[in-house]
Amino acid sequence: MSSPTPHPGNMYAGERDNVAALKAAYPYQFTEPNSWSYSWPDGWHHLVEEACAGLSRLNPDSRWVQIKEKYGGLRLYHAGGPLRLDLHTRAGFHSFSVKREDGPTQPPKLLELIASLEETSLETCCLCGGVHGSGRGITVGGWVITACETCEPLIRAHRALPYGER
Numbered sequence: 001m002s003s004p005t006p007h008p009g010n011m012y013a014g015e016r017d018n019v020a021a022l023k024a025a026y027p028y029q030f031t032e033p034n035s036w037s038y039s040w041p042d043g044w045h046h047l048v049e050e051a052c053a054g055l056s057r058l059n060p061d062s063r064w065v066q067i068k069e070k071y072g073g074l075r076l077y078h079a080g081g082p083l084r085l086d087l088h089t090r091a092g093f094h095s096f097s098v099k100r101e102d103g104p105t106q107p108p109k110l111l112e113l114i115a116s117l118e119e120t121s122l123e124t125c126c127l128c129g130g131v132h133g134s135g136r137g138i139t140v141g142g143w144v145i146t147a148c149e150t151c152e153p154l155i156r157a158h159r160a161l162p163y164g165e166r
């Protein structure tokens, strides 16, 4: 059960409503049966909205396989899209897109849009969406989170709560 007044640092407080809103607007894009397939922080909802509009416009036959946050960035995986390769090295974290040789050809404009939205997420606070300032990567309890200076202490306070109280 979620509490009636969400903690101000909970970047997933609006998740259920946000996912439901886009599922209602684009039902054919959200066909995965698992609820964990679609999950994004509140501050990035406008980026996901833009992605859905773009997918509908540029490849109406495609759908989202998974939408999530990973290493502080938004990940938009669509059916027929490129394979993703994530590497952790001592020099840092690297993510690559690998074009499928045998897969369907994706409209280049769609791939560009998705890449640009994912890149934008790395500078967009995942709590306020950049209203209070630009996001940058911070580490909270081993997790990389993209947050602005105003939201960082709120997020830290929320994450410091025991699991049952979040």
Ligand SMILES: [Zn+2]
Pocket: 125, 126, 127, 128, 129, 130, 131, 132, 133, 147, 148, 149, 150, 151, 152
């Ligand atoms: Zn913020």
